[in-house]
Amino acid sequence: MSHAQTKLSLHHLQWLLVSLALILLLHAEHLPLWVILGSVSLGITRFFIEKNHWRLPKMLLLLPVTLLAGLGIGLTFHGLFGRDASLALLVIMLSLKLMETKTLRDYVLIIIAGYFLTANVFLFSQSILISSFSILPLVFLTATLIQISYRHSPLDWQFSLKLAGKLLLQAIPVMLILFILFPRIPGPLWGIPSDSYSGMTGLSDSLSFGNLNQLIKNGSIAFRVEFKGKLPQQQQLYWRGPVLWHQEGRHWRMRNLPENNSLPIENLTTTGEATHYIITLEPHNRTWLLMLDMPTYAPQDAKISHDYQVISQTPVRNRMRFEGVSYLQYQLGAHQTLSAREQTMALKIETNENPRTLALAQLWQTSKLSAVEKVNAALHKFRNEPFIYTLSPPILGDNPVDDFLFNTKKGFCEHYASSFVYLMRAAGVPARIVTGYQGGELNPNGNYMIVRQSDAHAWAEVWLQNQGWVRVDPTAAVSPDRIEQGISNALPEADELPFMIRPNNTWFSTLYLQWDAVNNGWNQWVLGYNEQKQLSVLSQLLGKHYRTSDIVFWLIATISTVMLITTYFLLRTTRKKQDALQKIYDLYLKKLKKIGITPSTTETATELATRVSLLHPTQQRLTDEIAETYNALRFGKHYESQYWDKLKRLIQEFSRK
Amino acid sequence: MQTAEKIKPSKFTPFWKIWPRVSQASTQAATLNSRNIYIIPTRWGLLYMVMLFAMLAGSINYTLSMGFAFTFLLASLANIAMLHTWRNLLHCQVQFLKAVPVFVGQNAMIELTITETKYRTRYAITAKFKANELDKKSKQPTSMHLATTEDITAATTQAFHSALKTQTRGLHRIPRLTLCTEFPLSLFYAWSYVDLNHDYLVYPTPASNTDFQPSSIAFSSQSNAENTTTNHQGDEDFSGHRPYQLGDTPKQINWKASSRGLGLLTKQYESFSPSLIHFSWADTAHFNLNYEQRISLLTRWVIDANQRKQRYGLNLPRGNIAPSNGEMHYHTCLKALALMETA
Incomplete structure (x- = not known):
């Protein structure tokens, strides 16, 4: 069968090296520089060893x-088993494997590892x-696998x-079937390296000035x-x-203490129509799901907390619909x-700092302002004093x-929200911070809305007698544009914003939206x-009550x-190709008739070429080449390569003369 | 080539030799149809499968949609490669061409042709003989060295020369031929068996010891007899070259010419007197030799006489061959010796 010990040539090595170089390029972004340089120099060294017939390095070296190299990876990544570390390890080990690659067995191993x-x-x-x-x-x-499967002579690249x-290409139909029908087992099967989800951005469970x-x-x-x-x-x-209750200096946190869970769910009364989306x-990589104020429905494996956050059972580590x-x-x-506990939580502040704020709140308290009046007083302060909305x-x-x-x-939403809530609590009005996103950009190309990290927002909720928790957005008092038109229109200095969301960027944003x-x-x-999407697709295809055996049957x-159809096309004789060859060649014969040479049916292409070159000695090179190419296509090994174009070109050239 | 007597199926034939469907090529070409082609994954195919499982497990673990897509694409690729490997062998037409007789120990070259009729080039088709009991004992990878691999261009006929190790003289049935391919991805091995339904002839080993000379030489041409035992470059006149033939000894080959790339040429020497000799089975009885050694000795005599262009006849227990010379006669004699009954 396979002759594992067959030694392969430089030709095969070149193919292997090019393939590995492409894999390296694919991963370049995620590899430390020294791994890339090391792999490249190992590849180049291996090439010259083969080219100059040098000896491969000994095991001792x-x-x-x-x-x-293993130690280097360990030091670079502080371990060997993370996602990034194991990739780098695999790359450098495969490059080192090149140094002892000479037989068919080694080549196939590297190719399979390469996949x-x-x-x-x-x-x-x-x-x-x-x-x-x-x-x-x-x-x-x-x-490369094709090249090494064809060992008896070099194969055209x-x-x-x-x-x-x-x-x-022929593999695509079965791939699609497997993709749709092959049962998706929900992961994970084993532990996932801790660095697998690094680099995911989003809201955090705390708020402090400037994050x-x-x-x-x-x-x-x-x-x-x-x-x-x-x-x-x-x-x-x-x-x-996230809804933030707990203040510690300049930080606001969610309360994830056990007593938080036992709080009764707040009573929600709704009017008007429901919005479905x-x-x-x-x-x-966090547990909360974003919902429009106020959600009345939690998706599967998620629940609504007492303060109407929608919390998933597991962190969102995959795109979720x-x-x-x-x-x-x-x-x-x-x-x-x-309740007394809620009251305590919603009023608690650290009172050993911010004396002026506390004094202002005290003033409102002694003036016997109602809760609503206190809220208005605060908003009035934001609105009428020279407060500025800025990201810096x-x-x-x-x-x-x-x-x-x-x-x-000067500040942005988190400054306004947190100082407002602080002020309210100091003045005896129960209040809390709600973080989330505000706004969104409609994509006319897909009729959906894009909400970006840049739409992140923080606002406040105050508890008023008979009205319950009322949303107050102090940012809106300062910068109504932020709420009505989105962040890109609220900021005077546009260059603070990511490029994608700057205003007056129309052609680019149109392209981007597409x-x-x-x-x-x-996505x-x-x-x-x-597995959920597969479930719904399968129930559409197979009816509501399908069984596992049905999936197996359909697979x-x-x-x-598909295999039968593919086989049919694979076995269909390519006589058409031969006819196409005759068609091209007939052009040449026609041209010959015009200049008075009638080809006979028994004459071979070579014989005809000799006859033509006798009459037209100047055309000898061309006619010989036509005959040669024709023969190569009809009988030769280069049945399906660039010879077709060559014959066409030669015959055109002949016609011109 | 004549057919040897049918070997009686008295011996126990193992089932794995009966079960496979084998294409039969005798006077007509054998076509490898879909019922004749077998296919199994190679060890690389199995390794590839292990990799696919690892990739599938990774995709499940990390819920990677593209991981699934990639795994399925590679799985489907193996499936397609299987069809291509199978198709590479399908509908090839195998025909026996000839088997050139050789002496025991030399490789018998079985010439056959494979014809492509479906207008598509077949790549890397290997023809080999698997059966070789002796090699199994010595555990040498003979089939590897004896295999030939060729492409068969679309709508053409390609000649294959498959070597076969020889161990005993006589007329032997050409063993079952295996045609196989792993193209394009080496993940699958497709093969087909062909019975060529022809025999090949193996001449006896010529005796290397030339001390024993036929007694009949004594009265026909004594001087020559001495010459044959001594160096050929001696008194004889060099008369020219002829192409190498099986059975020529290395001494007779013009190695200088072959090193210049002229191919193997055998030096020929003019005989002094192309007189008549009768080689007789009875003559060999004087030399205290066993049965096979006697046959070998006769073979040596025939070869030497042919080289000297002498006229010679052969008297064997089963009949006599009238004296003559030339290639035809030479081979008739060797064949008669090859077909001597076993002791």
Whole structure:
């Protein structure tokens, strides 16, 4: 069978090296520089060893180098078992394996490892771009496998690449069937390296002065929304995220203490029509799901907490698609009284700082202002004093709220929300911070809305007698544009914002929105094809009550059918190709008739060429070449390569003369 | 080539030799149809499968949609490669051409042709003989060295020369031929068996010891007899070259010429007197030799006489061959010796 010990030639080595170089290029972004340089120099060294017939390095040399490389990876990544570390380890080990690669067995091992390494890229990105690029090493690896399967003489490079492409194209139908029908088992099967989800951005469970503006400067997409029915107005688009109760100096945190869970759910009364929508949430490695204020429905494996956050059981580590139902007009906790515990939580502040703010609140208290009047007084302060909305606020001192309210007066949503809530609590009005996103950009290409990290927002909720928790957005008091038209119109200095969302960027944003529509489709239908989606597709295909055996049956049936059809096309004789050859050649014969040479039916192409060159000695080179190429195509080994074009060109050249 | 007597199926034939469907080529070409072609994954194919499982497990673990797509594409690629490997062998027409007789120990060259009729080039088709009991004992990878691999261009006929190790003289049935291919991806091995239904002739080993001379030489041409035992470059006149033939000893080959790339040429020497000799089975009885050694000795005499262009006849227990000379006669004699009954 296979002759594992067969030694292969430089020709085969070149193919292998090119394939590996493409894999390296695919992964370059995720590899430390020294691994890339090391692999490249190992590849080049291996090439020259083969070219100059040098001896391969001995085990005595390779072993310490291998250990050293392993150590290097360990030091670079502080371990060997993370996602990034194992990729780098695989790359450097495969490059070192090259140093002892000489037999067929070694080649096949490297190619198979190469396929595996190529697939590894999807741990880092599954974008359209990366997925398309991964086809390149795939084709080259397959072509290399073809080259080493054809050992008795060197094989034309174009032929092997074309054949590899052809094989892969023919493989697509069965791939699609498997993709759709093959049962998706929900992961994970084993532990996932802790660094697998690094680099995901999103809201955090705390708020401190100056961390949200980093998020706002991030143009990446937080989630996409498809609305069923009427679109809500821009100023109604409050996407509810973490609710922050707990203040510690300049930090606000969610309360994830056990007593938090036992709080009774706040009573929600809704009026008006429900808004239905579907959210496709980008992974952010946190548990909360974003919903429009106020959600009345939690997706599977998620629940609504007492303060109406929608919390998933597991962190969102894959793009997730879920349905949302919300009421834009609502009253939250209107017909309840605040429990003692809630009261304590919603009023607690650290009172050893911010004396001026505390004094102001004390003044309101002694003036016996009602809660509503206190809220209005605060908003009045924001509205009428020279407060400025900016993403680059000055640094705040030891008493941050004082500093902000009375000195700098420059900040963005988190400054306004947190100082407002602080002020309210100091004045005895129960209040809390809600973080989330506000607004969104409608993509006319796909009729959906894009909500970016830059739409991150923070606002306040105050508890008023008989009205319950009422949303107050102090930012709106300062910068109504932020709420009504989105962040890109609220800021005077546009260059603080990510490029994608700057205003007056029309042609680019049109193009971008189109590209985003394509990406959205890719996310929905390719990347988002998980067990739930498969379930719904299968129940559409096979009816509601299908069994596992039905899937197996359909898998076998469809694959067999496709294989039969493929076999039919593979076995169909390519007589057509021969006819096409005759057609091209007939042009030449016609031309000959015109100049008085009648080809006979028994004459071979070579005989004819000799006859023509006797009459037209100047054309000898051309006629000989035509006969040679014709013979090569009809009888020769180069049945399907570049010879076709050559014959056409020669005959055209002959016609011209 | 004549057919040897049918070997009686008295011996126990193992089932694995009966079960496979084998294409039969006798006077007509054998076509490898879909019922004749077998296919199994190679060890690389199995390794590839292990890799696919690893990729599938990774895709499940990390819920990677593109990982699934990639795994399925590679799985489907193997499936397509299987069809291509199978198709590469399908509908090839195998025909026996000839088997050139050789002496025991030399490789018998079985010449056959494979014709492509479906207008598509077949790549890397290997023809080999698997059966070789002796080699199994010595555990040498003989089939590897004896295999020939060729392409068969679309709509053409390609000649294959497959070597076969020889161990005993006589007329032997050409063993079952295996045609196989792993093209294009080496993940699958497709093969087909062909019975060529022809025999090949193996001449006896010529005796290397030339001390024993036929007694009949004594009264026909004594001087010559001495010459044959001594160096050929001696008193004889060099008369020219002829192409190498099986059975020529290395001494007779003009190595200088072959090193210049002229191919193997055998030096020929003019005989002094092309007189008549009768080689007789009875003559060999004087030399205390066993049965096979006697045959070998006769073979040596025939070869030497042919080289000297003498006229010679052969008297064997089963009949006599009238004296003559020339290639035809030479081979008739060798064949008669090859077909001597076994002791």
